[in-house]
Amino acid sequence: MFITVNCPDCNDETEHEVVSESRDLLVRCTVCGHHQRVQKEREPPALLIKAIVSKEGTSRVCGIEFAEEDECNVDDHLVAECGDDAFGVEVTAIECGDKRVKRAKAPEITTLWTRAIEQVVVKISIHDGRKTIPVYMECDGEQPFVVGEMYVVSGKRFKISHLKLRDGPLMRKEGWKTVAHRVRRIYGYRL
Known part of the structure; x- marks a missing residue:
């Protein structure tokens, strides 16, 4: 391993080879061969912030590591x-003491409220002309869904008429798409 430090013999910053590591580093100048001890750079300790992870009706208390200078926003993926x-x-809420905020520096955060997005259950309402059939589909959080495309779930073929997103909007235009972890509910009609 090589590092750049000031060499007292060369009187300049030069590349040094690390000869040994202990509490300090013993390094040798690659220009003149001078040996010296330099202090190891200390990595700042990581902050472990409490995170409540919700996954399909259950919640677990977990932890997320941050560096001292990191910042977290609602909707961040961690x-x-x-x-x-x-x-x-995905971060759904940030608690700083007794307040909920949209953004905060890591040392200020007391709890992160999150939801698992790798595997999700998508709620689907399939209308067959007379009644609406509720269906649940477990899928990868990054699986795409497209308005106007045909899908098969639990033996039922349907075409998506619109998608209701978690953050509010309704997607109705044919060809518009999103991924499963952003979907609140899929609406479709049976084929």
Whole structure:
């Protein structure tokens, strides 16, 4: 491993080879061969912030690591660690003390509220002319859904008429698409 430090013999910043590592580094100048000890750069300790991970009706208390200077926003995609398990999550709310905010620096955050987005259950309402059939589909969070396209779920063929997104809007135009973790409900008619 090589690092750049000031060499007292060369009187300049030069590349040094790391000879040994302990509490300090023993380095040798690649220009003149001078040996010296330099202090190791200390990595700032990571902050482990409490994260509540919701996954299809259940919640777990997990943790998400941040660096001291990191900032978090609602809708950020992060990785939460729950013991030996790790989940891809989306931040739905940020708590700083007794307030909920849209953005905060890591040291200010007391709890992150998140939902798992790797595997999701999509709610589908299929209308067959007389009644609406509720169907649930477990799928990858990144699976695309397109208005106007045909799908088969639980043996039922249907065409998507519109998509209701979690953040509010309704997608009705043919060809518009989104991914499963953004969908609140899919509406379609049976073929």
